[in-house]
Amino acid sequence: MSGGPSVRAGPEGAAERAAGTSGDSAQGAGRRGRPPAHPYFAGTDEEKARGLFQLVGEDGAAHPLVDAMPRALARDLYRGMVRIRVIDARMMALQRQGRIGFYGEALGQEAAVVGSAAATQPEDWLVPALREAGAGLYRGMPLDAYVAQIFGNDRDVSRGRQMPCHPCDRDTNYVVMSSCVASQIPHAVGIAHAMTVEGRGGRMCIGYMGDGGTSTSDFHAALNFAGVLQAPVVLACQNNQWAISTPGEAQTAAETIALKGLGYGLESLRVDGNDVMAVYVATRYAAQKARAGGGPTFLEFLTYRVSAHSSSDDPSRYRDETITEAWRTRRDPIQRARALLEGRGWLSPSEDDALWAELEEEIRAAVGVHERAGQPALDSLFEDVYEQPTWLLREQRELLNAKGA
Amino acid sequence: MATMTYREAIREAHREALSSDPRVFLMGEDVGRYGGVFAVSLGMAEEFGEERIRDTPLSEVGFVGAGVGAASAGMRPIVEVMTVNFSLLAMDQIVNGAATLRHMSGGQLSVPLVIRMATGAGKQVAAQHSHSFENWYAHVPGLRVAAPATVHDARFMLKAALADPDPVILFEHVLLYNMSGEVEELAGPVDLRRAAIRRAGDDVSLITYGGSLPKVLEAAEHLASGGIDAEVVDLRALRPLDLETILSSVRKTHRAVVVDEGWHTGSLAGEISARIAEDALYDLDAPVERICSAEAPVPYPHHLEQAALPKVDEIAAAAKRRVGSDG
Numbered sequence: 001m002s003g004g005p006s007v008r009a010g011p012e013g014a015a016e017r018a019a020g021t022s023g024d025s026a027q028g029a030g031r032r033g034r035p036p037a038h039p040y041f042a043g044t045d046e047e048k049a050r051g052l053f054q055l056v057g058e059d060g061a062a063h064p065l066v067d068a069m070p071r072a073l074a075r076d077l078y079r080g081m082v083r084i085r086v087i088d089a090r091m092m093a094l095q096r097q098g099r100i101g102f103y104g105e106a107l108g109q110e111a112a113v114v115g116s117a118a119a120t121q122p123e124d125w126l127v128p129a130l131r132e133a134g135a136g137l138y139r140g141m142p143l144d145a146y147v148a149q150i151f152g153n154d155r156d157v158s159r160g161r162q163m164p165c166h167p168c169d170r171d172t173n174y175v176v177m178s179s180c181v182a183s184q185i186p187h188a189v190g191i192a193h194a195m196t197v198e199g200r201g202g203r204m205c206i207g208y209m210g211d212g213g214t215s216t217s218d219f220h221a222a223l224n225f226a227g228v229l230q231a232p233v234v235l236a237c238q239n240n241q242w243a244i245s246t247p248g249e250a251q252t253a254a255e256t257i258a259l260k261g262l263g264y265g266l267e268s269l270r271v272d273g274n275d276v277m278a279v280y281v282a283t284r285y286a287a288q289k290a291r292a293g294g295g296p297t298f299l300e301f302l303t304y305r306v307s308a309h310s311s312s313d314d315p316s317r318y319r320d321e322t323i324t325e326a327w328r329t330r331r332d333p334i335q336r337a338r339a340l341l342e343g344r345g346w347l348s349p350s351e352d353d354a355l356w357a358e359l360e361e362e363i364r365a366a367v368g369v370h371e372r373a374g375q376p377a378l379d380s381l382f383e384d385v386y387e388q389p390t391w392l393l394r395e396q397r398e399l400l401n402a403k404g405a
Numbered sequence: 406m407a408t409m410t411y412r413e414a415i416r417e418a419h420r421e422a423l424s425s426d427p428r429v430f431l432m433g434e435d436v437g438r439y440g441g442v443f444a445v446s447l448g449m450a451e452e453f454g455e456e457r458i459r460d461t462p463l464s465e466v467g468f469v470g471a472g473v474g475a476a477s478a479g480m481r482p483i484v485e486v487m488t489v490n491f492s493l494l495a496m497d498q499i500v501n502g503a504a505t506l507r508h509m510s511g512g513q514l515s516v517p518l519v520i521r522m523a524t525g526a527g528k529q530v531a532a533q534h535s536h537s538f539e540n541w542y543a544h545v546p547g548l549r550v551a552a553p554a555t556v557h558d559a560r561f562m563l564k565a566a567l568a569d570p571d572p573v574i575l576f577e578h579v580l581l582y583n584m585s586g587e588v589e590e591l592a593g594p595v596d597l598r599r600a601a602i603r604r605a606g607d608d609v610s611l612i613t614y615g616g617s618l619p620k621v622l623e624a625a626e627h628l629a630s631g632g633i634d635a636e637v638v639d640l641r642a643l644r645p646l647d648l649e650t651i652l653s654s655v656r657k658t659h660r661a662v663v664v665d666e667g668w669h670t671g672s673l674a675g676e677i678s679a680r681i682a683e684d685a686l687y688d689l690d691a692p693v694e695r696i697c698s699a700e701a702p703v704p705y706p707h708h709l710e711q712a713a714l715p716k717v718d719e720i721a722a723a724a725k726r727r728v729g730s731d732g
Contacts, residue, residue: 159511170514191478194475221466
């Protein structure tokens with residue numbers, strides 16, 4: 001367990017397992033998984049889908065369940081969130097300076113990203129939407145891989161093929177996100193179904209979408225399939241209340257998004273997405289249930305897109321930024337977690353300062369390396385279209401080389 | 406040699422695959438207990454269990470999307486999409502998903518998914534059951550597209566598709582399911598890169614695939630009785646095309662007629678004609694001619710449907726025109 005001054009990342013929940021509190025084994029969890037000991041979980045399905053599960057209030061006051069959480073895990077979660085914020089801030093600055101082409105930050109949503117990632121295990125798969133790269137980083141995707149992908153350089157394992165914020169890291173079962181909103185969640189169900197077909201239990205897949213994604217036919221198909229197949233999948237919606245310029249109330253007439261999940265027969269939980277502890281506990285419950293053969297769960301993380309949709313967007317054109325300000329300040333997930341940690345003596349102000357400085361240096365160094373790296377070779381255009389290039393690709397490669405000569 | 410129908414041949418191919426590879430499973434609408442709307446998987450749920458012959462909810466996006474996910478996670482799923490018409494509901498999953506994941510991930514992911522779908526007209530089930538969109542998929546890098554036109558190919562193409570590390574779409578023409586033919590037992594998988602010469606000849610190349618092959622062979626017999634020796638090229642592979650076989654046939658006969666049930670404009674026949682023009686123009690003694698479907702949604706009435714599709718006499722007449730012996 002980490003007790004030193006440096007808050008170590010827990011990419012694979014190592015601290016938690018060391019503390020012996022994960023309870024993530026199929027044997028331990030029982031067929032359906034044990035619901036957390038919290039009044040929210042005693043509610044009916046509909047009460048859960050309409051209510052809101054919260055463990056830590058905006059003032060940092062915590063439910064007793066938090067007392068049982070290891071200090072190291074709490075520090076890991078906090079570190080994971082700060083890391084995303086620092087990376088995002090750096091990347092947005094680079095984008096504004098014209099040094100990278102595009103960026104989609106997770107500002108204000110770090111708790112939903114990190115809390116859910118922390119509840120996964122290395123052998124689980126993660127199918128992200130736009131704002132879950134931090135989940136990949138928390139699970140052990142190297143920062144170098146993330147930054148190389150943003151620059152699309154010759155060190156990028158995706159070989160520069162994707163726009164920024166679309167990393168893929170097969171080593172940590174982190175799948176490249178799809179720009180076709182929500183088309184990735186049927187994949188998540190299929191990946192989970194493959195785990196069933198393979199007959200090797202004890203694994204699950206988590207698939208993410210945003211609130212806009214819940215309007216797509218893919219959302220309907222994925223939730224419906226997840227329910228019918230009883231796939232070991234957790235489908236998590238980051239309801240940040242904005243799909244570019246479209247607010248939640250223009251997206252659906254459903255009272256909550258979690259109620260939609262309930263309509264497909266999925267246990268559906270509505271969670272305060274800015275409370276990293278609640279996100280973690282709810283996701284851990286859903287993940288344990290899936291791994292134990294208890295079927296799928298739908299999670300709605302209620303949060304807010306404090307940032308623009310992406311570097312190409314200016315939200316002041318279409319929304320009241322005074323509302324955003326409340327989410328930026330008193331509802332901020334990092335402030336809330338810091339209040340909790342400091343209140344318990346789990347993090348001192350000087351440790352916090354050191355953490356931010358360390359993470360800023362980490363991203364600064366990575367950018368320094370990857371901005372200077374070379375570009376993918378011209379010939380690589382024709383590779384990985386198929387496992388082996390077809391004659392068509394060989395012909396076109398020759399034509400390109402002839403033109404270049 | 407064994408004699409069986411095209412349908413039975415595809416079923417045998419599935420049985421072989423399911424028996425030899427635990428990663429293989431079939432999913433789609435009505436494929437399980439019902440045995441598939443074209444009865445391809447009849448009896449397979451009883452033999453292999455409903456887990457491996459999986460009935461799914463009615464959602465092309467759902468079962469194709471789940472197939473993409475399962476394939477990327479190491480399985481070898483076969484997805485049956487009832488007809489190509491309905492596959493358009495899953496086109497994003499196929500084109501933006503299955504076809505691009507390997508490239509976008511820098512080779513970290515692969516999608517060894519086999520998608521089977523019925524295609525084509527002739528059963529009086531109107532436009533939304535009868536279209537031929539093979540060329541839409543044959544347009545897409547990352548996909549391998551093939552069409553078995555004989556019982557033998559129906560028997561041994563699936564094996565090749567499942568062995569392929571990339572997504573493969575197999576098109577089964579609706580009029581072929583009842584066709585009987587001979588199957589060489591213990592043959593190897595069909596080479597998905599190679600076209601097949603179904604009839605050798607010297608006077609004109611009749612280039613076709615899938616459900617048009619029987620019509621073209623019949624036209625070739627008719628031409629033979631009139632002294633024209635037609636060569637029949639069955640493309641088998643629609644992406645990538647076996648250009649070598651196409652061109653070597655054209656260089657031998659110096660004339661080509663391309664028969665394709667798709668619509669004229671933007672058709673696969675257009676691509677083949679362009680390739681012949683680019684690479685073998687000076688070998689030609691006559692312009693290439695295309696026989697395609699009328700550019701209207703396929704109609705329901707029998708006489709209109711038949712009028713819309715490539716016809717045997719039309720194919721023979723085109724060949725005669727190219728050879729210059731139509732009087």
